Amino acid sequence: MSMTSKSMDSKVQVVESSFVVPSEATPKKGLWLSPVDIWLSKRGHTPTVYLYRPGDAAAADFFDVVRLKEALAKALVAFYPLAGRLVVDDDGPQRTEIRCNGEGALFVVARSDLTVDDFNDFKPSPELRRLLVPCVEPSSIVMAIQVTFLKCGGVALGAALQHGAVDAMSASHFFQTWSAFSRDGDGAAVELPCHDRTLLRARSPPVVHPDALSVICCPKLTVSEPWDSSPTIVAKFFTVSEEQIASLKRLSGDASTFCALSALVWQCACVARRLPPDAEARVIFPVNVRRRVRPPLPDTYFGNGIVILGARGAARDIASEALASVAGRIRDAVGRADDELVRSAIDYHELAERDSRRWRWGVMPETELRVTSWLGMPVYDVDFGWGKPRVMSPAACAPGGCVLMDDGPGGGGAVRVLVGMGAAAMEEFERLLYAKL
Secondary structure, three states, rough: OOOOOHHHHHOEEEEEEEEEOOOOOOOOOOEEEEEEHHHOOOEEEEEEEEEEEOOOOOOOOOOOOHHHHHHHHHHHHHOHHHHEOOOOOOOOOEEEEEEEEOOOOOOOOOEOOOOOOHHHHOOOOOHHHHHOOOOOOOOOEEEEEEEEEEEOEEEEEEEEEEEOOHHHHHHHHHHHHHHHHEEEEHHHHOOOEEEOOHHHOOOOOOOOOHHHHHHHHHHHEEEEOOOOOOEEEHHHHHHEEEHHHHHHHHHOOOHHHHHHHHHHHHHHHHHOOOOOOOOOEEEEEEOOOOOOOOOOOOOOOOOOEEEEEEEEEEEEHHHOHHOOOOOOHHHHHHHHOOOHHHHHHHHHHHEEEEEEEOOEEEOOOOEEEEEEEOOOOOOOOOOOOOOOOOEEEOOOOOOOOOOEEEEEOOOOOOOEEEEEEHHHHHHHHHHHHHHHH
């Protein structure tokens, strides 16, 4: 950012704040959440930002607010949980659920004297989130949207979605639907979401296979507020070309793009962070389980169709092993995600939720690295009728650092890697990464 936080805040003015409700009647009920949904709900709202620029012949109705609201109201008919509230069922077993009551999604309109250049390539930061993503009050609101009109003519669309309601794939499904209604009107092609989250219900009784514990990501019992980025965390984008990806995959024993890149980033992070040689280093990552359970979930399953798995090893081994060996650790963990392991992970979280302990997501130790893959997801296919976004990015890094991979806005086989980590380690990480590419 090129300005102080105080001066930046004064440059964004909220013009309007309202709730958009579904355009038709929707089910009024409590939506049962899976154990994974409930676990991830403690992480709070995931903040993202889409940046749009007008074309050479800018439309007079560029990001017309009335049109956006009408399209959102139509989309919320099928995606009605996003118009509800996250609550604890006081009448039942004190279980977290989404109360589908049609109260609506928060919709904020803002104007700013800032330009795209003021936002430092839209890298995640506390300022980016504070300025372009709406403050969710009360926190029970499931989804909040902010449309900010910038001085340069561009538009930033910020979103905050409760993680207990959606994973990245479900969020992408919703944004594609909303944008299609805005672009194509009633002629929009809509794939209806599946809201049956009991498909990921725990077994009775819950049973965790002993072998599963070595790869299931166990929650950290911390007291740090989620998404409260430390000022020492810095974020940086790295672009890895199609040729570099092909070379990495060969060096990694023909591993997938995800496994090869994750291995490289993990190895560089272990060295850059100067971890004690005997420390146990761990890389954790969400795995899409929609096709891994039996029977498979519908492709349109709406919710958290993921489990968090991990690979581990002594820091000295991760730092010194051949890339193929490090990639093999990750590949082995991913490969173990069959129906039994997924069911064990669900049962694990069910048992943890029944425990009386109270915990929240917090800052990860430096021995851990959290990697999320949006590879292959159509996160840039969000065209409201005025073109696709030039940038799509998380608005803030997770506490303790994060790594995110996506296909980038340009396509062509390159991969964009977002890395957030301690400022002290970032310079060395960057040097190592480019040396190995």
